[in-house]
Amino acid sequence: MQNTKITLYFSKDSCAIASMAALEEAELRFDATPVGMSPDGAGDDAFRRLNPRRQVPVLTVGERIFRENGAIFRYLNDLRPQAGLLPIDSDEQIRASEWIGYLGGTVHPAFRLLFRPQRFVGFASEAQQALRTETRSHVQKLLDELDAELTGDWVLRQRSAIDFYLFVFTRWAGLIKALLPNRLAAHRARVVELPAMARALAREEEAYATPPIAPSLSS
Numbered sequence: 001m002q003n004t005k006i007t008l009y010f011s012k013d014s015c016a017i018a019s020m021a022a023l024e025e026a027e028l029r030f031d032a033t034p035v036g037m038s039p040d041g042a043g044d045d046a047f048r049r050l051n052p053r054r055q056v057p058v059l060t061v062g063e064r065i066f067r068e069n070g071a072i073f074r075y076l077n078d079l080r081p082q083a084g085l086l087p088i089d090s091d092e093q094i095r096a097s098e099w100i101g102y103l104g105g106t107v108h109p110a111f112r113l114l115f116r117p118q119r120f121v122g123f124a125s126e127a128q129q130a131l132r133t134e135t136r137s138h139v140q141k142l143l144d145e146l147d148a149e150l151t152g153d154w155v156l157r158q159r160s161a162i163d164f165y166l167f168v169f170t171r172w173a174g175l176i177k178a179l180l181p182n183r184l185a186a187h188r189a190r191v192v193e194l195p196a197m198a199r200a201l202a203r204e205e206e207a208y209a210t211p212p213i214a215p216s217l218s219s
C-alpha cells in the first residue's frame with residue numbers, strides 16, 4: 001500500500017526518461033509532471049525551489065526531494081528491491097556505480113555541448129558551428145567505445161536501471177542522427193520493448209500531446 005505522494009518532474013526527450021522507466025519498473029503510482037525547458041535550464045520559480053540546479057529529473061516523495069538519475073535509482077531500489085533496478089552482488093553494484101558515473105559525468109556532458117552550445121561558446125553562429133562539428137565526432141567516438149563495452153544483452157550481467165540510463169544516450173544518438181553501432185542499436189531496440197520503458201515513453205508522449213508545454217530538446 002503506497003500512501004505517500006510521488007511525483008516525477010521531467011522534460012520531453014530528456015534524461016528523466018530513465019527515472020520514469022525505473023518508477024514504472026518498480027510499479028509505483030506516481031504523477032509525471034512536465035517541466036518547460038529554456039536556455040537557462042529547467043522549470044519556473046516553483047520548480048527551482050525543488051532544484052536550484054534547474055535540471056530534471058527531480059523526484060519528490062512526500063516532503064523528500066531526490067535529484068540525479070543515479071540517486072533516484074538508488075532510492076527506488078531501496079524502496080522496491082524486488083524490482084531489481086540495481087544489482088545485489090557487490091562487484092556488480094560497483095560496476096553499476098561506475099556506469100552511472102561515466103554516463104552522467106562523461107557521456108551526458110558531451111551531448112550537452114550539442115544541445116546547449118550557447119552555454120559554452122556564446123551566441124555567435126560560427127563558434128557554435130565549430131563546436132558542433134568537433135563535438136559530433138567526439139560523441140561518435142564515445143558511442144563507438146560504449147558499443148565495444150557491451151558484451152551481453154544488458155549493460156550489467158542482469159537487466160537493471162543502467163539499461164534505462166544508457167537508453168537516454170542511444171535515443172539522443174537518433175535525435176542528432178549519429179551512427180549507432182550494431183550492439184548499441186540492438187540494446188536500444190531491446191530497451192524500447194521493455195514494458196516499463198514502453199509505459200514511460202507513452203506517458204511522456206501523452207504529457208506533451210496537449211499544449212501549452214512546448215517540446216524542447218534538453219540536455
Ligand SMILES: N[C@@H](CCC(=O)N[C@@H](CS)C(=O)NCC(=O)O)C(=O)O
Nearest residue numbers: 014015041055056068069104218219
Ligand atoms: N546527471 C544528471 C543530469 C541532469 C540534466 O542535465 N538534465 C538535463 C535534461 S536531460 C537538464 O535538466 N538540463 C537543463 C540544464 O542543465 O540547464 C542526471 O542524470 O540526472
